[in-house]
Amino acid sequence: xxxxxxxxxxxxxxxxxxxxxxxxxxxxxxxxxxxxxxxxxxxxxxxxxxxxxxxxxxxxxxxxxxxxxxxxxxxxxxxxxxxxxxxxxxxxxxxxxxxxxxxxxxxxxxxxxxxxxxxxxxxxxxxxxxxxxxxxxxxxxxxxxxxxxxxxxxxxxxxxxxxxxxxxxxxxxxxxxxxxxxxxxxxxxxxxxxxxxxxxxx
Amino acid sequence: xxxxxxxxxxxxxxxxxxxxxxxxxxxxxxxxxxxxxxxxxxxxxxxxxxxxxxxxxxxxxxxxxxxxxxxxxxxxxxxxxxxxxxxxxxxxxxxxxxxxxxxxxxxxxxxxxxxxxxxxxxxxxxxxxxxxxxxxxxxxxxxxxxxxxxxxxxxxx
Numbered sequence: 001x002x003x004x005x006x007x008x009x010x011x012x013x014x015x016x017x018x019x020x021x022x023x024x025x026x027x028x029x030x031x032x033x034x035x036x037x038x039x040x041x042x043x044x045x046x047x048x049x050x051x052x053x054x055x056x057x058x059x060x061x062x063x064x065x066x067x068x069x070x071x072x073x074x075x076x077x078x079x080x081x082x083x084x085x086x087x088x089x090x091x092x093x094x095x096x097x098x099x100x101x102x103x104x105x106x107x108x109x110x111x112x113x114x115x116x117x118x119x120x121x122x123x124x125x126x127x128x129x130x131x132x133x134x135x136x137x138x139x140x141x142x143x144x145x146x147x148x149x150x151x152x153x154x155x156x157x158x159x160x161x162x163x164x165x166x167x168x169x170x171x172x173x174x175x176x177x178x179x180x181x182x183x184x185x186x187x188x189x190x191x192x193x194x195x196x197x198x199x200x201x202x
Numbered sequence: 203x204x205x206x207x208x209x210x211x212x213x214x215x216x217x218x219x220x221x222x223x224x225x226x227x228x229x230x231x232x233x234x235x236x237x238x239x240x241x242x243x244x245x246x247x248x249x250x251x252x253x254x255x256x257x258x259x260x261x262x263x264x265x266x267x268x269x270x271x272x273x274x275x276x277x278x279x280x281x282x283x284x285x286x287x288x289x290x291x292x293x294x295x296x297x298x299x300x301x302x303x304x305x306x307x308x309x310x311x312x313x314x315x316x317x318x319x320x321x322x323x324x325x326x327x328x329x330x331x332x333x334x335x336x337x338x339x340x341x342x343x344x345x346x347x348x349x350x351x352x353x354x355x356x357x358x359x
Contacts, residue, residue, distance in 0.1 A: 017269040017304060017337050018344060018352060037359070043310035045268075074268075074306055079355025083348075086269045086304065106267060106337050108344050108352070182356050189349045196346075 015078075019086040020184055021103055023129070024113030025121025029141045029171035030089035031073045033113060036177040038075025038087060045072055072103070087181075090125070100128060109188040110136040111180055113171065116149050119157055126158055135188040137165045139180045163190070250318045253290055258317060260324020268306040268316065271335040272298045272323055278331035286329075290314070290322055295331060 022030045035042045073089040088103050104110070110129050114122045122138070129136040140154055149157075151166040160166065165187050170176045251258060274295055281287055281295040290312065297303055297311060309319045326332040 014273055014302070014335055015271060016348065017271055017335065018348075019269050019337075043307065045306050045309040045316055072306075074310075076304075076307070077356070077359070079352060079359075083351060083355060084269075084271075085352060085355075086306065088268070088306075102268070106269075108349065178356055178359060182353055185349055185353050185356065188344075189346055189353070192346055192349065 013081050015082045015084045017084045017086060019088055019103075019107050020181060021088050021090055021100075021107050021110040021134075022113060023090040023100075023110055023122070023125035023136075024141075025115065025118060025125075028113045028115045028118075028121065029143075030113055033111075033139075033141075033169075033171035033177050033180065034073055034075040034087045034089050036172055036174045037077060037181065039078060040076050042073045042075045042089070045074065072099075085181075097124075097128070104128075104132060104134055107134060109184040110134055111184050112136055112138045114138055114140050114154065114158075115143060115146070116140060116154065117143070117146050119154070123158070126160070130161070135184070135191040137167065137180070137183050137187050139167050139169045139171075139183070141171045142168055250315050251321075253288065253314070254318055254321040257321050260321045260328065266305050266320045266323060266334055267337045269304045269337050271302045271304050272308065272326075272332050273302045273335065274298050274332050275330060278326075281331070284331075288322075291326060291331075294319070294322060294326065298332065 022033055024030055031042050072091060075087045077085040077087070079085055088107075090100055090103060110125075112122050112125045112129065126136075126138070138154065138158060138160065140149070140151070142148060148168075151168060155162075155164070155166045158166075165183055167180060167183055169180050272294065278295045278299070281292045284292075287295075293312060294308055297308060303311070305316060305319055305323065308314075308323070309316045312319065314322075323332065323334065327334060
């Protein structure tokens with residue numbers, strides 16, 4: 001039947017999905033940056049965590065587990081029908097570090113948002129991505145009224161490896177947020193190419 | 203609520219408790235005499251994992267990634283008619299028929315914890331009503347041509 005339910009739609013396209021993490025201290029503008037480029041209003045999802053957020057839960061002893069809930073904000077950018085980029089704002093509180101492992105898994109890269117008035121808030125995130133060898137860039141969110149610092153001074157203050165890009169941005173501005181994301185992907189491309197070269201010569 | 207409590211599904215094992223769970227979530231304080239104890243602010247009266255009948259993992263082999271996309275199979279064209287499915291299962295299938303969605307989006311749209319959505323989608327995979335895309339292998343960077351396509355796509359926005 002022509003108008004039957006089963007012929008109503010074409011088979012859906014199966015998109016390739018990628019993710020970029022947006023990390024940084026509390027109130028540094030992570031959700032603002034996600035919202036500036038996302039085609040959907042940043043969504044909030046909650047993960048119920050058991051104990052230390054063990055990666056593998058089993059069903060034994062569920063009754064006795066204490067749980068806590070943590071929210072993650074995320075956005076979506078459909079680049080093509082078959083290519084979708086998700087942005088995940090990492091939970092700001094330190095006690096949710098273990099959740100980062102799940103978020104970081106398979107991420108193509110990360111951006112660490114920094115506020116020069118509270119630069120120490122992003123130390124932990126920088127440290128995390130350095131240790132996991134996840135390509136990341138630092139984007140300084142230039143808040144109105146905050147003193148401006150040159151990117152190289154921020155890089156020095158954070159003791160970054162020389163190849164980690166630092167850029168200045170306005171997390172509210174779509175074009176600026178786009179540049180930040182392009183910067184992350186370009187950096188991931190460089191890291192990927194240099195790892196490939198290293199593998200080829202060893 | 204999709205068919206919750208409809209008599210035709212009453213014979214299915216397990217359906218009764220699922221429906222009770224679903225109703226409990228949708229109507230906090232449904233019992234009149236308790237009305238002053240619960241209101242909408244109290245949150246769900248039934249704990250989220252009641253919807254999964256206490257299961258915190260599903261039979262599927264792989265942990266479903268947050269950005270894994272759930273794609274309905276042709277067999278899922280009439281989820282409403284499948285009496286073994288809980289209302290939440292039906293909702294997931296219907297949402298994904300409109301446009302395939304990631305685990306994270308489903309969790310946000312249904313206002314359920316990601317862990318619960320994983321179990322429910324796992325059930326649907328098991329029943330071969332949906333399949334799930336597998337994102338880039340963990341600990342691997344996506345290949346360079348894909349990264350270039352992402353850059354081009356972002357520039358074109």
